[in-house]
Structures are given as structure tokens and as C-alpha cells.
Amino acid sequence: MTNPSSSSPLPLDVTDLTVAYHEKPVLWDVDCVVPEGTLLAIVGPNGAGKSTFIKASLGLIPTAAGRIKIFGKPYASQRKRVGYVPQRESVDWDFPTHALDVVTMGRYGHLGWFMRPGKTEREMAMDALEKVGMAEFAQRQISQLSGGQQQRVFLARALVQDADLYFMDEPFSGVDAATERSIIQLLQELRFKGKTVIVVHHDLQTLKEYFDWCMLLNVRRIALGPVDEVLTKENLHRAYGGRAAFLRS
Amino acid sequence: MIFDIILIACIVAAACSMPGVFLVLRRLSLQSDAISHSVLFGIVISFFLVKNFHSPLLMIGAAATGVLTVMLSELLLKTKLVKEDASIGLVFPALFSIGVILISKYAGDIHLDVDAVLTGEIALAPFDRFVVGGVDLGPRSAWSMGLIALINLLLLLGFFKELKLSTFDAGLAASLGFRPHLLHYGLMIMVSITAVGAFDSVGSILVVALMIAPAATAYLLTDSLALMILLSMGIGITSAAVGVLLAFSLDTSISGTMAVVCGMFFAIALFFSPRYGMISKWLIARDRKWIFACYTLCVHLLHHEGTPEEEEESHVRHLQDDLKWEPKYAQKVVASGIRNGLLLKTGNHLHLTPLGKETVRSLMNRG
Amino acid sequence: MIDFDYTLTTVVLGGALVGLLSGVFGVYALLRKQSLLGDTISHAALPGIALVFLLLRVKHPLALTLGAMAAGWLGTMIMPAVVNRSRIKLDTIIAVVLAVFFGFGLALLSVIQKLPTANQAGLTKFLYGNASTMLRQDVHVMAAFTLISVCAVLLFWKEFKIATFDADYARSLGLPVRWLDMLLFSLIVVAITVGLQTVGVVLMSAMLVAPAAAARQWTNRMEIMALLSALFGMGASISGALLSSSITHLPTGPATVCIITLFFLISILFAPNRGLLWRWIRRRSHHGEITQARLLEELYWLEQNHEPGSHYHEIRSLQAVNRERIDRYLDTLTQQGWTERSGAGGIRLTSAGLKQVKTAHAEMEGKERL
Numbered sequence: 010m011t012n013p014s015s016s017s018p019l020p021l022d023v024t025d026l027t028v029a030y031h032e033k034p035v036l037w038d039v040d041c042v043v044p045e046g047t048l049l050a051i052v053g054p055n056g057a058g059k060s061t062f063i064k065a066s067l068g069l070i071p072t073a074a075g076r077i078k079i080f081g082k083p084y085a086s087q088r089k090r091v092g093y094v095p096q097r098e099s100v101d102w103d104f105p106t107h108a109l110d111v112v113t114m115g116r117y118g119h120l121g122w123f124m125r126p127g128k129t130e131r132e133m134a135m136d137a138l139e140k141v142g143m144a145e146f147a148q149r150q151i152s153q154l155s156g157g158q159q160q161r162v163f164l165a166r167a168l169v170q171d172a173d174l175y176f177m178d179e180p181f182s183g184v185d186a187a188t189e190r191s192i193i194q195l196l197q198e199l200r201f202k203g204k205t206v207i208v209v210h211h212d213l214q215t216l217k218e219y220f221d222w223c224m225l226l227n228v229r230r231i232a233l234g235p236v237d238e239v240l241t242k243e244n245l246h247r248a249y250g251g252r253a254a255f256l257r258s
Numbered sequence: 259m260i261f262d263i264i265l266i267a268c269i270v271a272a273a274c275s276m277p278g279v280f281l282v283l284r285r286l287s288l289q290s291d292a293i294s295h296s297v298l299f300g301i302v303i304s305f306f307l308v309k310n311f312h313s314p315l316l317m318i319g320a321a322a323t324g325v326l327t328v329m330l331s332e333l334l335l336k337t338k339l340v341k342e343d344a345s346i347g348l349v350f351p352a353l354f355s356i357g358v359i360l361i362s363k364y365a366g367d368i369h370l371d372v373d374a375v376l377t378g379e380i381a382l383a384p385f386d387r388f389v390v391g392g393v394d395l396g397p398r399s400a401w402s403m404g405l406i407a408l409i410n411l412l413l414l415l416g417f418f419k420e421l422k423l424s425t426f427d428a429g430l431a432a433s434l435g436f437r438p439h440l441l442h443y444g445l446m447i448m449v450s451i452t453a454v455g456a457f458d459s460v461g462s463i464l465v466v467a468l469m470i471a472p473a474a475t476a477y478l479l480t481d482s483l484a485l486m487i488l489l490s491m492g493i494g495i496t497s498a499a500v501g502v503l504l505a506f507s508l509d510t511s512i513s514g515t516m517a518v519v520c521g522m523f524f525a526i527a528l529f530f531s532p533r534y535g536m537i538s539k540w541l542i543a544r545d546r547k548w549i550f551a552c553y554t555l556c557v558h559l560l561h562h563e564g565t566p567e568e569e570e571e572s573h574v575r576h577l578q579d580d581l582k583w584e585p586k587y588a589q590k591v592v593a594s595g596i597r598n599g600l601l602l603k604t605g606n607h608l609h610l611t612p613l614g615k616e617t618v619r620s621l622m623n624r625g
Numbered sequence: 626m627i628d629f630d631y632t633l634t635t636v637v638l639g640g641a642l643v644g645l646l647s648g649v650f651g652v653y654a655l656l657r658k659q660s661l662l663g664d665t666i667s668h669a670a671l672p673g674i675a676l677v678f679l680l681l682r683v684k685h686p687l688a689l690t691l692g693a694m695a696a697g698w699l700g701t702m703i704m705p706a707v708v709n710r711s712r713i714k715l716d717t718i719i720a721v722v723l724a725v726f727f728g729f730g731l732a733l734l735s736v737i738q739k740l741p742t743a744n745q746a747g748l749t750k751f752l753y754g755n756a757s758t759m760l761r762q763d764v765h766v767m768a769a770f771t772l773i774s775v776c777a778v779l780l781f782w783k784e785f786k787i788a789t790f791d792a793d794y795a796r797s798l799g800l801p802v803r804w805l806d807m808l809l810f811s812l813i814v815v816a817i818t819v820g821l822q823t824v825g826v827v828l829m830s831a832m833l834v835a836p837a838a839a840a841r842q843w844t845n846r847m848e849i850m851a852l853l854s855a856l857f858g859m860g861a862s863i864s865g866a867l868l869s870s871s872i873t874h875l876p877t878g879p880a881t882v883c884i885i886t887l888f889f890l891i892s893i894l895f896a897p898n899r900g901l902l903w904r905w906i907r908r909r910s911h912h913g914e915i916t917q918a919r920l921l922e923e924l925y926w927l928e929q930n931h932e933p934g935s936h937y938h939e940i941r942s943l944q945a946v947n948r949e950r951i952d953r954y955l956d957t958l959t960q961q962g963w964t965e966r967s968g969a970g971g972i973r974l975t976s977a978g979l980k981q982v983k984t985a986h987a988e989m990e991g992k993e994r995l
Contacts, residue, residue, distance in 0.1 A: 024580040027554045032546040038558045067797045074581040093797040105847045118798035150845035287720040343660040351831030352886040355879035362874045467724035511735035517728020
């Protein structure tokens with residue numbers, strides 16, 4: 010395989026991943042190798058399997074075929090090195106809890122059974138909230154936050170996991186321009202610290218500005234690599250059909 | 259007498275099956291549970307007003323309570339403080355409780371037994387005769403339930419097109435000028451009136467069984483709305499008749515036995531329905547799983563054809579290492595691929611046949 | 626009632642346990658949007674009770690409860706299995722399981738009633754609940770189950786919480802969400818079967834929904850919500866049990882449900898912040914604030930577009946508020962020192978008012994930038 014002979018194993022190494030839903034392919038024979046310290050965007054049309062790719066990588070859905078390695082090992086043994094930001098719509102925001110409490114959940118994996126989050130966890134959560142500019146909303150009930158603020162809370166929850174590899178499912182959806190900019194700044198900071206960040210993204214316009222790498226996906230992997238190399242007319246046409254023509258102008 | 263009971267049960271089942279079909283299709287099955295309970299409140303209140311169990315006012319009261327239940331639930335939902343499940347679960351128990359309390363406090367005035375609210379008293383129904391001018395025309399509840407069934411049938415025929423459209427495409431129905439909301443409430447009134455009519459013969463829970471189970475059984479058997487209505491009517495009537503006979507031979511509660519028979523028909527359809535049964539679904543899924551695995555392998559081979567790593571990717575061992583397939587499973591997939599003429603195996607390497615390539619390409623283009 | 630004290634303490638203890646359990650587990654049912662499952666579980670439990678009695682011919686509280694649990698559990702396990710493997714939707718299978726299991730239970734009960742030896746009188750209590758027939762040994766069984774369930778909730782509090790709030794995320798952390806769901810589900814079944822004794826099969830679902838829905842109104846913290854819900858549940862079921870054992874012909878279940886529904890109504894209307902009354906008041910005052918801001922804005926605009934300075938504008942020309950109510954709003958503005966009025970129906974912004982408008986503008990811009 011394309012596994013380079015680097016000393017440290019790759020953050021994400023997916024081989025021949027096939028995922029089917031009711032025997033209909035959602036992802037077909039997708040390979041994806043991501044080097045350390047990359048800020049990677051997964052782009053593709055609706056129903057291309059972008060979220061599915063992330064969920065399969067995290068072992069949240071069964072795969073029909075394929076091998077997934079996180080830092081050289083199966084996901085189950087590497088959970089503490091992986092952070093996850095699910096789609097904002099995936100939870101009920103009327104849940105009786107506040108921002109700090111949600112962020113604290115990021116430590117549950119480290120805490121283990123029967124242990125309760127204590128002072129250390131709360132401090133870590135506060136720090137994370139501070140990083141995303143949400144410290145003053147720590148005690149706010151989560152339904153009283155705006156879409157962008159909710160997204161920041163989710164981001165803080167992933168930060169508090171203190172991972173080396175982050176999966177983020179549409180962190181920019183329903184977010185205002187300022188929040189989008191501060192989120193991308195944060196992601197770039199993570200990248201500079203050597204972390205690997207994989208983001209489901211929608212906007213082809215900002216791709217080049219925000220990300221180093223990009224994977225074009227439409228059930229099959231169309232292309233993977235540095236953004237400039239991937240965003241060719243031919244690749245876009247293969248991913249989006251005729252619809253992408255106007256996007257490149 | 260047993261004939262009279264079977265007759266009443268069949269009429270009740272027929273009347274229930276008509277609104278039942280739409281409840282099932284519109285995913286409102288639980289409204290039958292809610293309404294069949296809360297109409298008790300309407301019955302009791304109306305009874306206090308008119309002091310007569312055979313007054314048509316009882317029907318109006320019941321229909322009003324049915325609508326009240328639905329409206330209160332929607333009102334709660336509109337506050338956005340509770341979710342849909344809770345909004346239903348908060349309203350009908352309260353109304354039902356008030357009904358039960360009133361009955362048990364004024365048991366002397368109301369000839370309704372608290373137990374009978376749940377089980378009905380179909381065994382006693384034949385004793386209440388409908389006599390006109392000295393001529394015995396049969397049990398009264400057969401007539402009243404027959405009337406309700408007739409009304410349901412007329413409504414169904416009259417609004418068939420509207421009901422069908424608003425059930426399958428509420429948006430389109432609204433844009434065509436139908437009033438989905440009006441139809442919704444119309445349906446709820448139909449459910450309420452049917453529930454009241456059926457109340458004293460089969461009780462509140464069994465109304466749910468007769469409305470939902472036959473319709474759900476029919477739903478497993480057909481895709482046509484008209485056929486579904488006919489089937490669910492037929493299944494309902496058969497369940498009722500079989501239930502009564504069985505109850506007599508086993509000496510058990512008639513309404514309870516009817517519900518069990520309804521459940522048995524449902525279970526049979528659930529397992530053995532040719533198209534939508536669990537067994538045929540399982541068989542189809544199993545076949546498709548193998549075909550899909552075959553295709554997965556073909557796609558994989560095509561993907562790497564002519565690339566430098568083809569040598570390695572096409573190796574049989576690769577299926578275990580990178581596709582993460584168990585050796586046995588991989589063997590089976592390869593065998594089925596070869597059998598179907600999609601693959602060739604030379605040594606330990608797999609190749610696509612021209613047919614295999616063709617198949618995969620056409621699959622890709624479709625996807 | 627031979628021994629009033631004995632009955633009374635039994636009733637109070639039993640009621641408290643039932644309320645506690647259904648209150649706590651109702652919170653999970655409510656937050657998972659599975660409130661109606663309570664209805665199914667309780668109805669499905671009836672044949673279990675009847676079968677155990679038919680087999681053993683005695684009313685052994687532990688055996689009956691276990692029978693109810695097994696049947697309730699079976700009934701609820703059928704539902705996801707059918708929904709995942711056929712075209713039948715969840716609401717339909719809930720209704721079918723509920724009605725068919727209950728019908729089977731009724732058929733079995735009718736057999737029991739015809740047994741010559743049976744002292745079946747105590748079994749109909751499972752339909753509507755009857756607190757006054759509760760025995761001390763019933764309470765012991767209930768207490769044992771309550772203790773186990775409450776311990777489980779305390780031990781798995783954070784796991785249950787995250788599995789309820791965000792199951793996918795919990796899974797990504799490595800929590801066995803399937804098993805947690807199963808455990809939680811079984812605990813809900815336990816809570817319901819314990820409650821059948823006093824509330825009865827038919828109305829048990831309300832005991833699961835109403836205390837939790839009422840508690841949700843008063844707090845935004847799940848911990849406090851569970852405590853409040855347990856308190857509401859206990860309050861309602863103790864008072865329901867007491868009422869029904871002191872008033873003849875008053876079944877416990879309906880009495881309890883009426884009381885807990887009352888709790889819910891009070892909560893949804895009067896709870897601070899989330900309550901409807903509170904909301905209505907806030908909307909009104911919010912409306913007032915907006916109107917005031919619009920008036921200031923209009924005065925500012927007049928000032929900018931006409932001669933600036935000490936010019937009074939005619940009140941009649943203001944359009945932000947209709948004529949009848951304008952005086953009230955202008956009075957408040959003047960009281961706050963933002964406007965001043967001339968005797969002849971004129972009005973203008975003061976310097977404080979001007980500042981107020983400008984801070985409002987700055988705030989707006991800040992919000993847009995954020």
C-alpha cells in the first residue's frame with residue numbers, strides 16, 4: 010500500500026472501505042490515507058457519503074468491507090486519541106443541561122466507569138470553553154445558545170478530549186461568518202500543534218483558503234491530496250456532474 | 259344468541275377497520291389508543307346530561323371529546339415545551355381518569371361497570387333488543403353499530419380521493435385546495451364515533467386492537483389502498499367471528515380472545531407475507547448480501563486494475579487483510595463471483611472477466 | 626381496614642416507592658421521546674401477571690412482579706425487531722402489541738376468575754390499581770426493586786446521561802451504548818411493573834410522563850429534574866393512595882393521575898422562565914421594549930432629517946405606535962429622561978436619549994459582526 014516508511018504510524022489509514030445501507034452502496038471501495046498534521050476537508054455532493062465516511066471511521070456503523078487503522082491500530086484501542094464533533098442536528102438542544110456540562114462529557118471517555126467528573130474535569134472544560142470564546146456562556150442552558158454558539162460548544166467538547174485526530178461533521182453548518190472564521194482559526198492552530206483534523210465541508214469557495222488537503226467523495230473516492238491538486242475541473246465534474254461548472258469560475 | 263354476538267362483533271370489526279386503515283397509513287395509530295380512552299369522559303359527561311345511554315347526544319359528546327383530545331395534544335405541542343409523545347401521553351390518561359372516577363363514584367346512577375370500560379360486555383349485548391312497534395328487529399347494538407359502519411362507509415366513498423391524496427401527499431393535497439387539517443379532524447371524529455359505538459361491546463383497549471391490527475395486517479399484504487381497506491375489513495370480520503367462537507369453546511373473555519386472534523393474524527402476515535413478510539425479506543436480503551459482496555470485490559479489482567499495486571491488491575490474501583473479510587466468507591464470495599462469470603482466478607490472483615467489468619461499469623454509472 | 630396504622634403506613638410507603646421510581650425513570654423516557662412506551666410496557670405486563678398466577682395459584686408478590694417484567698420486556702423487545710425488519714411503523718406496532726398483549730391478559734384473567742379455588746379478588750387491582758389492598762410484603766418487594774434501580778442510576782448516571790443526550794458521541798467515546806440502553810430500558814420496565822400495584826395497568830403511562838414533564842418546567846439541569854420528578858411522583862402517588870384508601874369507590878390509579886396532571890398543569894402555566902404565564906409576561910414586556918426603541922429611533926431619524934437641535938416634533942406625526950397607546954410609551958420614555966415634552970403636543974430627544982440610541986446602534990453592529 011501507499012504507507013510511507015515514516016517512523017510514526019499514520020493518523021488515519023482507510024483501505025477499501027465499503028459501506029452499504031440495505032445492500033445499497035453508500036461508500037464504495039474508498040481508500041484514504043491522511044498524513045499527520047493535515048487539515049483535511051471531505052467534500053462532495055449531498056448523499057456522497059461524507060458523514061458516513063466519518064461514522065465508519067469511528068466504528069459507529071457497520072462496514073461491508075475494508076480496514077480502518079487509526080495511528081496504526083484499530084479504532085477500539087485508539088479511542089482516547091480521537092475527538093469527534095457530530096452534526097449539530099444530531100441532538101435535542103432542549104435537553105436539560107448547560108454548556109459546561111456538555112463540554113465535560115468530552116472527558117467521560119477518560120474518566121472510566123463509575124467515576125464522576127470532578128474539579129479537574131470542570132477546569133479543563135472551562136479552559137476549552139474559553140478557547141472557543143464561550144466562557145461567559147458556561148452556565149447557559151444549551152437551547153438558549155445560537156446555532157454558532159452551539160457549534161462552539163461541540164467544538165469545545167472535542168477539544169477537551171485532548172486528541173491527536175479530530176473528526177468534525179459539518180462544523181460550519183448554521184454558523185455565522187464570524188464564528189466560521191474563529192472556528193477555522195482554531196482548527197489551524199490544532200494543525201500547527203501537529204494534530205490531524207478531518208472536516209466534512211460544504212463550501213467549495215473557501216476550500217483553498219481553509220484547508221491543506223481535500224478528499225473529493227461521491228460514493229467512490231474521486232480524488233485525495235493537496236487542495237490545489239484535487240480541485241481540477243475534471244475531478245469536480247466527476248464528483249458533482251455538471252452542477253459544479255459554475256462553482257469554479 | 260351466539261349468532262347475535264358474532265353478528266355484533268363482525269359489524270364492530272367492519273366499522274373499526276375503515277378509520278383504522280388511515281390511522282395506520284398516517285402513522286396516527288396511537289391516536290386510537292388516546293381517543294378510545296378519552297371518549298369515556300365524553301360518554302360519562304353526556305350521560306349526566308341526558309341520562310340515557312341510547313341517545314344520539316352521546317355520540318356528539320363523544321365526538322367532541324375525541325376532538326378535544328386531539329386539540330389539547332396539539333395545544334401542548336404548540337407550546338414547544340413537550341414533545342409529541344408526551345403531549346399524547348399527558349392528555350388522554352387525565353380525561354380517562356376523570357371518567358373512571360365519575361363512574362366509580364356514581365356507580366348507582368351509571369349502568370357502566372369500571373371493568374367493563376376495558377373489556378366491554380358483548381355477551382350481554384344481544385339481550386338489549388331493538389323493538390319497533392312490537393316487532394323484534396334484532397339486538398340494538400347491531401343496529402347502532404351498523405349505522406356507524408354505514409356512515410364510515412359513506413364518508414370513505416365520498417372522500418376517498420381526498421383521503422387518499424392527503425394521506426400520501428399532504429403537501430400536494432394542500433396545494434390543490436384540499437384542507438388536510440379539516441380531513442384530519444374529520445378522521446378523528448370518525449375514530450371517536452366508532453370508538454363510542456364499539457365501547458360498550460368490546461371496551462376501550464379492544465377498539466385499538468380492532469382498528470389497528472387488521473389494518474396493519476392488510477398493510478403487510480398489499481400496496482393498493484382500496485384493496486387494503488377491503489382486506490382489513492375482511493381480516494377484522496374473520497378475527498371477530500373466530501374470536502367469538504374460540505372464546506365460547508375456551509370459556510374466556512370474548513373481547514380479549516378477539517384481540518388475541520387479531521394479533522395472530524398479524525403475526526402470520528408479519529412472518530409469511532409473500533412480499534413484505536419478515537421471512538421473505540430476510541431471504542431477499544441474504545441473497546442481496548452475497549451479490550453485493552461480489553460487486554464490492556469486482557469494484558475493488560476494477561479500481562486497481564492497471565495500477566502498480568494491482569499485483570498485491572488482487573491477491574486472495576488481500577481480502578482478509580484489507581477488506582477485513584473472514585477467510586470462509588471471502589472464499590464464498592470468490593466462488594460465487596466465479597460461478598456468476600464475473601471473476602477468474604489464476605493462481606492466487608483474481609481478475610475481472612469482461613462480463614465482470616461490464617457489470618461494474620454499468621453499476622458505477624447508475625450510482 | 627382492621628389496622629388503620631398498618632394500612633396507612635403501607636400505603637404511604639408503597640406510594641412513595643412507586644412515585645420515586647416512575648419519577649426518576651420517567652425523566653429518561655421523556656428525554657428519549659419514548660413516553661408512550663410506558664403505555665405499552667404496562668399493558669404488555671398483564672398477561673405475565675396472569676400467567677404466573679395461573680401457574681402458581683398464589684399471589685406471591687415477587688413472582689407476580691417478575692412475571693409482569695418478563696412479559697413487559699418481551700412486548701417491548703418485539704417492537705424494534707418488527708420495525709427494523711418489516712414495513713410496519715413504530716406507532717402501529719406499539720398499538721398492536723399494547724392491545725393484543727392486553728387482550729391476552731384479559732382472556733387469562735377471565736380464566737382465573739372462573740377457577741373455583743382462586744382468591745382472584747386481588748388481581749383486578751392490577752387494572753386500575755388499589756392501594757388499600759397492598760400488603761407489607763408487597764412493599765418489601767417494591768423496596769428491593771427500588772433500591773436496586775436507584776443504585777444502578779447513581780452508578781451509571783453519567784453514562785445514561787450521555788447515551789440519552791448524544792448516543793453517537795457516547796459510542797465514539799467507547800461506551801457500550803447498546804448495553805446501556807438495554808439496561809436503562811430494563812430499569813424502566815422495573816419501574817413500571819412496580820407501579821402497577823398502585824396505579825394499575827391502564828394509567829401507569831401517565832405516571833411515567835407527567836412527573837418528568839412537570840419537573841422539566843422548573844429546571845434546566847437533569848440532576849435537579851430527576852430529583853423534582855421523583856418528588857412530584859411521590860407526592861402524587863402518596864396523596865392518590867391516601868385518598869383512595871380513605872374514600873370508598875375511588876380507584877387509586879385515576880386519583881393519582883388526576884393529581885399528577887394537576888401538578889403538570891401548574892408547572893406548565895406558572896413555572897418561572899419556561900412557564901406559559903412567565904413567557905406571556907416576558908413577551909409583553911419585550912414588546913414594550915421594542916416599541917420604546919422604535920419610538921426613540923423615529924425621533925432620532927426626525928432629528929437627523931430635519932433641523933437638528935432644539936426642535937420639538939409633533940407627537941401626532943409619530944408612526945411607531947398607534948395613537949391610543951402612544952402617551953403611555955412617551956411617558957415612560959420621559960420618565961427615563963430620554964425624551965422631553967413641550968406643552969403643545971411636541972416631543973424631542975434629550976442628550977441622554979441620543980446616547981441611548983447610539984449605544985443601541987453600536988450593539989446592533991456588534992451583534993452583526995459576531
